[in-house]
Amino acid sequence: MISGIIFTLINPLAMAAIFMAPGLQEGPAETFNYMVAGFVVIFGAMGLYLVSLATRNKNLSQDLETLQKIDERAG
Amino acid sequence: MEAKPKLLSILDGVSVVMLLIATGMVFFYAPVEAVMGLVQKVFYFHVAAGWVGMLSFLTAAIVGIILLRTGDRKWDIVGLASVELGLVFSFINVVTGSIWARPIWNTWWTWDPRLTTATIMILIYAAYLMLRSGIEDPDRRARFGAIYAILGFLSVPLTFFSARLFRGIHPVVIGSNQPGAEGQFDMTPLMLQTFFFSLITFTVIFVDLLWHRVRLGRLQDRVEQLKLKLNV
Amino acid sequence: MGGEVKIATSPSKAVIRKPTSFYLRTVWAIVWKDLAAELRSRELLTSMLVFALLVILIFNFALELDPRARFNAASGVLWVTFAFAGTLGLNRSMAMEKDRGCLDGLLLAPVDRSAIFFGKALSNLFFMLIVEAIVLPIYSLLYNINLFNPGLIAVVLLGSIGYVAVGTLLASMAVQTRTRDVLLPILLFPIVIPLFIAAVKASAGFLQSLEMSEIWPWLNLLIVYDLIFLAVAFMVFDYVVEE
Structure with a gap:
């Protein structure tokens, strides 16, 4: 599970997906x-x-x- | 009651000012961490409280050795004072850690080595207080307390080591190179300055509070002795 | 035991005159006294044993030990059983000394105080090993697991030594307090946690026949724990029995 999350963090596409998701545009977590x-x-x-x-x-x-x-x- | 020493008043002032500056630095000087957001600001005082907790228990163990060597009961007052402070700061450390872990690790609690060790440490020193409360003879109370403080402090690194042989997910922020620790981040220079200033601040607060608590212990001692003398 | 030492004004003098043999004979005298008393009354061993079996029984229903879970949980269940039964024995053995005034008698004797500690610790260790020697085969029988493994027996021995070293010291403190019946486990358990973790993991390693390289860290931890706490208990025991 941990490696999955890290992979998500490293992967630029995944990162872009996370930041484009509604409510998360600001960057840092709320x-x-x-x-x-x-x-x-x-x-x-x-x-x-x-x-x-x-x-x-x-x-x-x-x-x-x-x-x-x-x-x-x-x- | 003995008059309050001037140095102690100065130390009080210094502690308050430093705490204000440290809080200001945490909120306005250190930048917001890019991934974790605002909750990361808890980290500065979280680590500082943990450090002060360890420092207190170390003090209690050293004072315990001195007490057994000299047999002088004034050291017992210092020992009890530092254990009490250590419990307060370890409590802050564990609870803030748990609050941080909820959004970052997505759980209030994990059996991570540091978390486990800190909690067991709290249990050890709670047992210390229970041991003391069961003994009436002040000399024996002092000796037993000293012995237990020494034993407890010796077991802490072993507990940490044994818990670490289980896999941990705690981030190692200082001197880090542990891949896979979730919530890991690199400190920017501003963050580092804030971090070290918080450590120093909490150490000063520890000395100040310890001094106050020792004075309280002495007062307690005087009251008890007067009670014995008057037979009330 | 006073044959060699005609007039012993202080413990140190007695020790200087007949260093090792006198010390060892003192330790042995205390162990022998405890064994003889136990042989007559059998109350300590019986209570420890019955208690240990009850704990295993409760675990059986609490954990619903099916064959697979039983195998994985075996070392944990065993060590919890030993720890509980051990506390019972330690408390009883020191409380008997205290109640019958034996402790005061021992302290009046012109012997090194640490010899008293080693004597008590040895007899406590002996009782604990007897209980373990009976529990292990019963456990093997009940759950159809082979526990006769030289590695496991070494772990049991190492774990018991550390447990008894800290336990004897803390029990002799606990019996001198007002809340002695409840205090011992509260004092003892947080301090033996590293020993406990290491013993459980090492036992599990041997039971699941892991590679020795995976078991050694735990064995080392057990040995280090034993050495540290034996040495410290030896050094501070004087202050526990000081009047």
Whole structure:
């Protein structure tokens, strides 16, 4: 199957047929939606991780404060 | 809580600026690939995330060796931090790869060597987290985590090699000469510049995030110790 | 085993005095202890064996193994069976040490810790080989495939060595955690995947009598895996049992 596709890509006649087919005149394949999905994942995952870092940091800082107060009262 | 070091603030700024520049380069500097079209733009950050994932797991293994040698638990904080980051970036790597594969290979998933290895790597380090969560004694947790990080990292190249002996269809873009890999393309100079700039950017982001995560780990350690001291 | 060593204050001293023979005798003592215990109770081998046969039975119905598919799937089915039965045995063998306090006793003994590792690994290997030695003929019988092939037996041996080396190390870690019953396969399987792939492909190669040049890469992979993980397990085992 792969060799078939490659043959199609190499063969100029086949290429011409592909590009003359309706909807494909622009050349590159129409993959805009996939690109958007990809970047949503990239920035989404990094953003979520940053949020998780910040929340964990906030909670721990609060815990630390409370604990330090208890510590002072205790002695 | 310790004051935020100045260098870290600078690094934060540098990371953000570099990420903005890299994103700009991907969209406006690098040309649209002639066959695959716009989805190819995912490739720059896809490879960069994969690279950072490997770098994190390598860091975890090296830190594991240092921990076993010195017995100093501060290295455990670094180890856990890098595994966590490695999981985030490997996840980005695998999912973006899958999104790219759908229009190009016409399938969300194939048992290609790199894809398989990356996925098994995620499973290994998920197991790492499970192992840690089952151990209460901090010293033992540190030692076991270090051992597992070392074992896991050793098995990764072997997994890749064994999966590669099965035939793969993943394009080898750098130093390529593999006929038959579908989705193969030659990078123009502009693409290459974008590619290397993305790699450097993600490496800087990795260092920055690792630093933040280590600071968080230290904070966690302090809270735990205070809890033990106060018996709550 | 303390005949030669009168006062052993530290493991290293004991080893220096009677280097090889003491070490080997320690390993052997542990293997012997496990075999004797197993001979009396037989619980480990029985459970591994029954489990292995059940797995084969399930595969038979799950894959609807017709004669042709049966031949192609044989090596895969066999290795999945070995891997599952092996996990069962590894978990049980280390859990017994832990529960009966044997591990603590062994650790108090003035012996090199790595000798404990090799002792446990050898007895685990022994149990696994026994199970394999029983499963292989039964499988041949049930499916009418000839599995008596010297190449296949070598692959089984190489695969089991690597599996047991990593498995013993990870099992001794897993039994010291809260979630020990479920943890071992989760820790072990992703790390033995390369070994598993190589073993399946090499076995299939021998069963389908492929050219040796096609099988050698897999055999090499098995050997490299065994060497790397035996060496690493030997080096890090000290840290697993450290108190």
